[in-house]
Amino acid sequence: MNNLAPERSVQPDRSEPLDALRGLAISLVIAHHYFGFRLGEFGVDLFFVLSGFLIGGILLDSREQPDFFSSFYGRRAFRILPLYWLLLLIAPPDRWAYYLFFIQQVPWVQFGYPVHDPTFVTWSLAVEEQFYLVLPILVFWLPRPWLVRVLWCGALLAPPSRWLFGAYLPHPSWVVLLPGRLDELFGGVLIACFMREYCRSRVAWATLALVPPLCDIFHFALFGSTAPLSVASLICCMAVMSAAATDAQVMFRPLIWMGRRCYALYLFHMLVYSAVSGQTWSAVVAFAIVGALAEISWRIVEAPLIGYAKRRFVMRSSDDHPSSRVGAPTHMPDGLVVETKHK
Template sequence: MSSLRSDSLTRSEPIDALRGVAIMAVIARHYFQFKYGMLGVDLFFVISGFLIGGILLDGREQPGYFSSFYGRRAFRILPLYWLLLVIATPEHWGYYLFFMQAVPWLQFGYPLTEPTFVTWTLAIEEQFYLILPVLIFWLPRRWLIRALWAGVLLAPVWRWLLHAYAPDLSWEFLLPGRLDELFGGVLLACYMRGYCRSKIVWGSLACVPAICDVAYAMAFSPFSFLSIAALTCCIIVWAGANMERTRLLRPFLWPGRRCYALYLFHMIVLDVFLYFDFGFYAGFIAFPIICIMAEISWRVIEAPLIGYAKTRFARAQQPAIISTAGAV
């Protein structure tokens, strides 16, 4: 792909910039009540499926497939995540250590106002990391594609069932309800590696969950349009991965490459200023502070650990498409 420049890990500026767009949308939602900011989470999940799926697809035949992937993921995710738990000390923190916070949440309710609630996305990501490497490693290509499409097509069904029989909002905050975004991103990575035999069939299948969401809303009541968001985000990621000119996206490169710390700690910083009753101005004051913190985190913690993990869990050079320092 001519739009993707290669280094030892083949970075993609457009994809990094899209992550910047995603994190800015999330922060705008929490800091400035931007109505559509949570679409940034949908974009994050699709990007994560695209990037992680690409890494695993390219490395499936290489020695150290599992150790390389999980070693790098651990050094990327765990240090800052555990630092957040030390600072915020959430209730039921023992579950958080192993990304099982959904267990007490299902029992006692979703703590929407706690700063550590943002970790619901990381819990979903970690569960995704347990499933996807096994699927890619063990399944032949044909069955892998079928399994991925099954996850995408069944995602609306899971959301309907969770909405009907699980505690409120479970459809939004548990892994089954997000499979069309995560597996959709992986399918996009497969598509860009030539796994698609029929563009018409894939395009038709991609529209099915969105049509189901619309039909359900018309027949019963407005509920969830996550499948439409998933399809839209897949189109955005595909366009970004094929983008030749990135000038308009360059302002988002910095937040895209600092998005992990921005995401994890932005609510803690905001809550400090809300606690001291800054009211309307809390978001405007908190924003430059969280940006400074993210830059310090990158230079002092994240970049050194990522560099160490690259050396410690080195893998063979891949000619393939995209990998970045980490996905949120």
């Protein structure tokens, strides 16, 4: 285990600003898919940064508990698998065995991307699961200085990864493979690190944060082959950091409602849309149906399973560890699972 001294959890059990930000993200994604709203693509980037921040915070605050891995993966399994398996059962994709192991990008790179298949949205869930395999190992084994260095290396190498994928792999590999999204996922984790005072020099961190966007802009200006996603990543990191640092109540309650039901909304929104496509006001009808399904899913499936997983797999913060110098327990909220479509 790493030799870091325990630190206090700094994230509230439920944050309305973060829930609202998730609601904004899923609203943008659905608006993009249903109504062709081009700026809706930024909902994808916001989802990844939020996920990195929330999952990173959970892992950083609980890394010293004895059942670190079993608790984390137990909670993730209860949160992710039931609805995911239901989607695969309702709309079984080609080469479904790859989907079971969250490596559907493997046949896609070989045989082409099924961009019009309702299950194509699961590419980001696959990215998330691959991220979940890597990050807990890094957090558990690396001392604080090395953890921060590895996170920054991953974030800085994301733009070159996208450039290489865009040049040598079929479209849209540069968007849907994990190395190309590490500036967003690791960027979220770095925000969690920053809020736990892992940062020794704010000037150095600010300078490093500007490197990927500047390199991406320069590459785009020269070649124009891949969009400068690092710019969107930086903007989303700033939004998440601002939301996490405030305790203000959010007045626009529909965003909070959508944020807390975003998993079902995203998994099934394209499936519902494809089922009613061609009907009058199909986008509005699809949104009403998927909203109703998300509410039913939340009340009957998701909320009960999340509650059970929290009781069965307790993610104790460092404050709860016997060696901690601070005794007040604080529990982190569940992380975000995102499901997005390519740009």
